[in-house]
Amino acid sequence: MHPIAEKIRNLGGELRPPASQHQIAAIESLLGISLPTSFRSFLLQHNGTSRETDAGIWNFWPCENFTSYAAYRGKTDFFPDTIDKRFIDNENLPMRLNGQSLILFADALIELPLYGMYLDPQSPFHGFVFDADHGYLSAESFDLWVKLFIKDGEHGLLIS
Numbered sequence: 241m242h243p244i245a246e247k248i249r250n251l252g253g254e255l256r257p258p259a260s261q262h263q264i265a266a267i268e269s270l271l272g273i274s275l276p277t278s279f280r281s282f283l284l285q286h287n288g289t290s291r292e293t294d295a296g297i298w299n300f301w302p303c304e305n306f307t308s309y310a311a312y313r314g315k316t317d318f319f320p321d322t323i324d325k326r327f328i329d330n331e332n333l334p335m336r337l338n339g340q341s342l343i344l345f346a347d348a349l350i351e352l353p354l355y356g357m358y359l360d361p362q363s364p365f366h367g368f369v370f371d372a373d374h375g376y377l378s379a380e381s382f383d384l385w386v387k388l389f390i391k392d393g394e395h396g397l398l399i400s
Contacts, residue, residue: 245286247390248298259287259303267303273343273359276367279382298389300346309356309372310339318342318358320365321375337365342372357382 245255264283268274275283288302309318318337341360347353356372358365369378369385379385 243390244282244386248286248289248300251298253289253298254291255286256288256290256302258285259283263287263303267306271306271308271343273341275359276357276382278386279345279357282382282386298346298348301344307344308340309342309344312344312354313339313372315339318370318372319375320370320377337363342370344372355385 248255261284264275264280283303286300288300288305289298310316316339318339320335320337337358338360341363342356342358344354344356346355348355352373353371354373355378356370358368358370360366367381369380369382370376371378379388
């Protein structure tokens with residue numbers, strides 16, 4: 241079992257059956273992206289959650305529900321919190337990322353974060369996971385995001 245799946249079960253959530261290769265290929269084609277190997281692996285084991293409880297209020301979306309920040313919010317640009325730029329550039333200038341490249345995959349009821357992975361191989365933020373509602377960087381990769389989620393849940397999903 242994938243470690244994140246065990247965490248979701250421990251929180252009282254229920255998981256959907258695995259996604260098929262066809263389902264994953266269809267969403268990649270629709271969104272014009274390639275999902276990272278670790279994220280594909282998760283989907284091939286568990287295609288999101290099917291139920292949340294008070295203790296397990298995480299909603300991991302099935303791949304057919306993935307969408308871009310641009311489509312979900314109706315905004316072409318995503319403006320991450322500028323403190324996150326320290327990972328790439330020490331200047332403290334506002335930055336703008338393409339909202340079409342921020343692919344949303346999960347949300348939670350505590351503080352209402354909406355999580356997305358930035359997928360643009362030309363960007364230094366490629367593969368980073370953001371809290372798309374607040375602009376915060378959550379992790380530098382899906383693998384790290386999973387480790388933080390397993391360790392601390394919502395309390396471990398913001399890099400400080």
